[in-house]
Amino acid sequence: MNTEINNSEQLESPKYTGINVRLCTDGKYRWTYPMNMLTNPSVYITVCKIFGGIAAIGYIIGYIGPILRGDFEKVLGDLKWWGVAVLVFLAISAVAYLIVAAQYGWKYTVNFTMDENGINHELTPKGKKIAKRIGAATAGVGGVGGSIGRVGQGILVANHTSLSSDFKVVRSVKPHRRWHTINVNEPFAKNQVYTTKEDFDFVLDYILQHCPKVKK
Secondary structure, X not given: OOOOOOHHHEOOOOOOOOOOOEEEOOOOEEEEEEEEOOOOOHHHHHHHHHHHHHHHHHXXXXXXXXXXXXXXXXXXXXHHHHHHHHHHHXXXXXXXXXXXXXXXXXXXXXXXXXEOOEEEEEEOHHXXXXXXXXXXXXXXXXXXXXXXXXXXXXXXXXXXXXXXXXXXXXXXXXXXXXXXXXXXXXXXXXXEEEOOHHHHHHHHXXXXXXXXXXXX
């Protein structure tokens, strides 16, 4: 289903008149936001956090034995090499991110649908095609190289074109006004909501008002 906003189907809200956010006839708020992938690093930072967490867990698991034996000299000695590996990873990730951003035309354009129950983040039809193409290429490279991890990563990229947040289970909401981004976090899902600076306060307040488990 085409999720592009049709202005003829929209109805101005008596409570809020936004720059980009509109109340539609079905009672849902909808807007489209073209996030600049060069000036807004939120996607890149999220990717680094995920893989950084995985690396940290791997480091801890790999050195449980030496820690239990009290061999802290080995642990600290190897830590510097892990630091070098992290720097190399960040450099490679930055290059990969720029390549992906170029594929998207430097704009990550997302359609948002929000009501009292939750918010949905979905790529535009054009963005979905690009994501599937990137995912298929990544999976293909991983298959040729024998990397199961890369194959899995490619499949995830190809299929992860939308994400919904259920306000009843959201545990934290973290606004980043500078980047026009609101992180809506469930226990096992992290959603990023983008909006213009003019609509930012309305979207943030609406989310907070409808998330009962988030401390106001």
